[in-house]
Amino acid sequence: MSYQGRINRTGGTRVKRALGVQAALEWAFRVEKAQLELPAPQDANEEGFGFGLEYVLLHRAALGCKIDGGQHKIGTYTHEDAEVIAATVAGMPDSLGGKRMAIRVAELARAGLTPDWMPGAVPRCVPVEVKRNQHGERAITVVVGTERVLSRGKWRTVDVLACPVTYVPHPQQIEAARRAYADWWQALGWVRDGLCEGGCLKDLELKPDMPRPDPWVRCR
Known part of the structure; x- marks a missing residue:
């Protein structure tokens, strides 16, 4: 599936591209080469890492929904929507893994991969x-x-x-791999909801589509 292409215009009306959250992440980090700008470390007396969704939305509103990411891509252009997606991922709250999960989400998207939940693994x-x-x-x-x-x-x-x-493989290995997949899935849901609630995407529209929450469970 290709995430590249121009936005079509019909009668002067902008037609947004509809993508699921995983496809949107891969477009932002893999195609547009958006960079994950993580916040500076907090003082030891401050709590946690994650901004929380409310902070991300307020921050974007203050910026007029425009994120400047040119400092990482000299001589090239990163789509504004890709920068918004990257900014949302960077705001991953501690309850979902904070900075570590933000990096994992970005790295997997950049590689076009889904977490290895060890399909077919039987001890x-x-x-x-x-x-x-x-x-x-x-x-x-x-x-x-x-x-x-x-x-x-x-x-x-x-x-x-x-x-x-x-x-x-040891049952605990399988359990850990599938727990990591479930954590990633929850993080994607948070990103999707944040992008939809923020309403800052200019040329993209987030579809409700999500990867399967438990692909190791056979459909009956």
Whole structure:
């Protein structure tokens, strides 16, 4: 899907391009090369990082909905809407991950990627270690105890062996990947709502479309 192109005009009326929030982010950061201008670190006595949506909207209103991002793109032009999108992402509140989430959202958009939620991942029980030789591979065993057994009329002490196993990928890895996807999804929802409420986009219109909130759950 291409996000480039001119805005069409019909009878002098501006026709806005309608994009979902993920497509709009990719257009801003990947095509228009918008830069994420994060706020300066606060004093130790001040709280948190995030501006909150209200601050972002008031700040944009004070600027007349025009963001100057030329300092990062000498000799080139970044679309005004792309700068507005970048400014919105930069205002990510602490409750959604703050500066770290803002950077992640921008980096993924710039790369045209969706967070890896480990599709199709199913934990498999495998040996912790295997030994390979000319006869193939064999799971490594360890002594976990001893037992007395009667063999050929005599009592003998034998080692009790066990094969240490683990799960690959580990269930916690899968859970963490999908939790990170869900956090990203919530951040995109905040960006979408902020852009819609702000009403500062000149040539774009945000559609309600969102990526699936839980793509690992099969549709019934």
